[in-house]
Amino acid sequence: MKPRATVATDPDRTADGASAPAGGSGLAGGGSESDGRAGKGGRTGRSRTSGTRRTRTPKSRPARSGPQAGGITWRQRLRRDRILVLMTLPAIALLLIFNYIPLLGNIVAFQDYDVYDLGITGSPFVGFDNFTRIFEDYRFWEVLINTLVIFVTQLVLFFPLPIAIALLLNTIMSARVRAWVQAVVYLPHFFSWVLVVTVFQQMFGGAGLVAQWLRDHGHEGFDLMTNPGFFKFLVSAQAVWKDAGWGVIVFLAALAAVNTDLYEAAAVDGAGRWRRMWHVTLPALRPVIALLLVLRVGSALNLDFEQILLQRDQVGAGASEILDTYIWWTGIKTGDFGYAAAAGIFKGLFSVAMVLGANKAAHMLGEQGVYSKK
Numbered sequence: 001m002k003p004r005a006t007v008a009t010d011p012d013r014t015a016d017g018a019s020a021p022a023g024g025s026g027l028a029g030g031g032s033e034s035d036g037r038a039g040k041g042g043r044t045g046r047s048r049t050s051g052t053r054r055t056r057t058p059k060s061r062p063a064r065s066g067p068q069a070g071g072i073t074w075r076q077r078l079r080r081d082r083i084l085v086l087m088t089l090p091a092i093a094l095l096l097i098f099n100y101i102p103l104l105g106n107i108v109a110f111q112d113y114d115v116y117d118l119g120i121t122g123s124p125f126v127g128f129d130n131f132t133r134i135f136e137d138y139r140f141w142e143v144l145i146n147t148l149v150i151f152v153t154q155l156v157l158f159f160p161l162p163i164a165i166a167l168l169l170n171t172i173m174s175a176r177v178r179a180w181v182q183a184v185v186y187l188p189h190f191f192s193w194v195l196v197v198t199v200f201q202q203m204f205g206g207a208g209l210v211a212q213w214l215r216d217h218g219h220e221g222f223d224l225m226t227n228p229g230f231f232k233f234l235v236s237a238q239a240v241w242k243d244a245g246w247g248v249i250v251f252l253a254a255l256a257a258v259n260t261d262l263y264e265a266a267a268v269d270g271a272g273r274w275r276r277m278w279h280v281t282l283p284a285l286r287p288v289i290a291l292l293l294v295l296r297v298g299s300a301l302n303l304d305f306e307q308i309l310l311q312r313d314q315v316g317a318g319a320s321e322i323l324d325t326y327i328w329w330t331g332i333k334t335g336d337f338g339y340a341a342a343a344g345i346f347k348g349l350f351s352v353a354m355v356l357g358a359n360k361a362a363h364m365l366g367e368q369g370v371y372s373k374k
Contacts, residue, residue, distance in 0.1 A: 109341035130342035137332070140343070144301075144328040150322065151300045153232045158240050159296060162247025163289065167277065169248065170255045186245030193306045196242050200234070201225055225311070228319035235307060247292070254288040255281065289368035297354035301347050323347060 004094040076087065110132055111123040118124075135141050165185060172178045188196070201209050204224040211221030222229055242245065258281065266276045312320045323343070331340025362369035 166251035297358040
């Protein structure tokens with residue numbers, strides 16, 4: 001049995017008397033490796049001959065790239081979400097059938113379209129002749145201006161009312177009273193325009209309740225349903241009565257998301273009810289108001305066709321004609337489908353321009369709008 005080597009008293013010398021390198025560990029006594037100081041911590045490692053492993057720093061793996069960078073491939077995601085994908089297929093099919101496939105029919109706007117004999121494939125192309133007819137038709141521009149006037153009237157008179165009603169309902173403490181008022185306001189949304197026009201006829205027509213009451217008390221009656229100058233205010237009032245409840249639901253949902261701590265902090269600072277509404281409630285509603293306003297402006301030319309058509313003969317085409325009814329009477333009713341399709345394309349492009357302009361204005365005011373600014 002060989003004697004073990006003793007450790008030299010001189011830290012710079014090995015057991016056999018040889019000088020060790022100044023840098024730290026060296027080989028001594030037949031190649032045994034002695035570890036020097038490890039790192040800045042000052043820990044000395046053991047000899048490899050003692051049977052213990054030297055601790056090694058784990059090497060960092062390179063970052064993954066490609067489809068597995070997120071840890072899951074698109075095939076795995078498709079397999080995982082196959083039930084959700086199957087649930088969305090009917091909605092996608094309906095969207096394609098009723099919204100996108102019919103867009104192919106817009107080709108008739110560039111044809112002298114004959115629906116009875118030639119069809120789409122046989123009708124000759126005329127280029128932009130149908131659009132030229134639209135731009136040269138003075139009646140088209142009169143109808144367009146009238147449509148915008150009715151829209152602006154509805155925007156001013158109709159859009160602020162759901163916000164005011166939502167703020168009023170939000171201040172009611174009784175949940176039962178709030179639910180009852182909300183149900184009453186929302187109920188006309190389910191009525192058809194035929195029923196809405198009939199109710200207004202029975203109330204404000206020449207033989208309506210208001211006119212009869214005025215005659216019974218010695219005053220002269222009136223008929224608002226046949227007054228051309230009052231028509232834009234009449235359709236705005238009908239829209240308010242029918243659809244204000246729907247807007248109330250949207251703004252009440254936005255009010256429910258407001259942090260109540262903000263109201264408590266404002267009350268502690270001495271803010272009254274009006275100041276809490278101005279500095280807490282309305283700023284919380286600004287994103288929703290901006291979004292709905294942009295969408296409303298985008299549908300400037302999409303006034304309710306049925307509502308206007310039902311009352312067109314009572315006040316005359318000069319006061320009630322909008323773009324949709326004009327396309328119906330001059331294009332579809334007379335069989336001039338190329339002219340009607342060209343007017344429809346103009347309407348769509350005009351609406352897109354209105355959406356982009358309103359969304360740009362929302363960005364300038366610091367709101368997100370329909371899509372965020374990159």
